[in-house]
Amino acid sequence: MAAEIDVQIARFESFFSDHSASLNGDLTIERLCEFGWLLKPRRTAVSLPVGKSIGLTLMGITHGNEWAGAAVLNDTLSHIAAGSINLNLPVAFVLGNPWAARQNKRFLERDLNRSFARQHPRLQEERRAVELMNVLKRTAYILDFHQTMRRSDRPFFIFPYSVQSLAFARQVMPRLTVVTHWGKPFSAEGMCSDEYVISQGGTGISLELGQNGLDPYQIAVGVDAALWAIRSAAMTCAGDEGSLRRRVSSCEADLYTWASIVPWPQTGFVELIEGLENFREVRSGERLGVVDGQPLLATGDGKILFPKYLTRQQQSQQTSRPTEVLRIMRPLRIEELPTS
Ligand SMILES: [Zn+2]
Known part of the structure; x- marks a missing residue:
């Protein structure tokens, strides 16, 4: 390949x-x-x-x-x-x-x-x-x-x-x-x-x-x-x-920013549910997977960004552990953007 x-x-x-x-x-x-x-x-x-x-x-x-x-x-x-x-x-x-x-x-x-x-x-x-x-x-x-x-x-x-x-x-x-x-x-x-x-x-x-x-x-x-x-x-x-x-x-483009970042835990394993893809809609409280044995719940309504699916083997190597599990985005209005 x-x-x-x-x-x-x-x-x-x-x-x-x-x-x-x-x-x-x-x-x-x-x-x-x-x-x-x-x-x-x-x-x-x-x-x-x-x-x-x-x-x-x-x-x-x-x-x-x-x-x-x-x-x-x-x-x-x-x-x-x-x-x-x-x-x-x-x-x-x-x-x-x-x-x-x-x-x-x-x-x-x-x-x-x-x-x-x-x-x-x-x-x-x-x-x-x-x-x-x-x-x-x-x-x-x-x-x-x-x-x-x-x-x-x-x-x-x-x-x-x-x-x-x-x-x-x-x-x-x-x-x-x-x-x-x-x-x-x-x-x-x-x-x-x-x-x-x-x-x-x-x-x-x-x-x-x-x-x-x-x-x-x-x-x-x-x-x-x-x-x-x-x-x-x-x-x-x-x-x-x-x-x-x-x-x-003549064109309108969708604008998003992230409302939260789920950090990768210091220890233990992360297992996300299947089908979390970029821009997949989630609801507040929805179960997204298991982090270190505890349920991982969406902290708000929004869309998924950069979900990290890693095998247990990848997760057990310290060097391949990422810093975050995923981000949750929310729509952004142009008026919210800083002016300078
Ligand atoms: Zn890249």
Whole structure:
């Protein structure tokens, strides 16, 4: 099975070596880091925000077992090579954690998407985060592609709320559900890629395409999002947001935030009932499973996000115990969002 991701990783690397001559008419190629490349238009009227030299970063396999992101980047590159989209600003293409992807693992030593801006980087993913931070620091916009462990009834955006990040998500895919949060970081473990870009004055969003695997529908959604991210970032940087406003204003997207996070217990086992998938509706008091011998009840009405089903064997290894069991989301009204 791992061969499929090997093909995608090889396709990614060979794109930049094979095209180093043929793309050169309009674009230059610059190597940013391992599995990180910048495509830069030779001539452009678009000027980037002060301090930024990368207009957009498209990133995939930040989590190694979420392979669709690599295919999305490769298919987007094919569109660029075919000339079906113009690049008016420098766009970086980054495979976050191909080493974990080759083993079909979320990470090898530490979750890369909780490893940005950490003190004393030591573990493999912490060192990779340091390399990527050099790219992300320079990045005005990032779209990071992810997939969920369990099924989802839809693709959805997830990111820390800011006026700019919500506007960017709506421009990229106006109809897509947005899950957002503010006030506290996504996870107590460390910073995500989008959080890091935001902390450096950029705009960051992540897109969950659906359950992990190389699903053609999900890849098509991702490519559509990538192409619109390129257009939106360029048009916004050029101050030409008029047509984007028309694209966004005719569509209503569902907004959610989480009302509660169920932490993974210190000891014992978690057993969830079957069928808890992303966006599955739950009622307050509904039995969701058993945690350490005690019933786990929904703390409110809402929808399930990121349920973690782990075998007893996985749970008995300290290193593979996650920090949380699931989240419960509630609908969010736009008026509830902070104004600054
Ligand atoms: Zn992920």
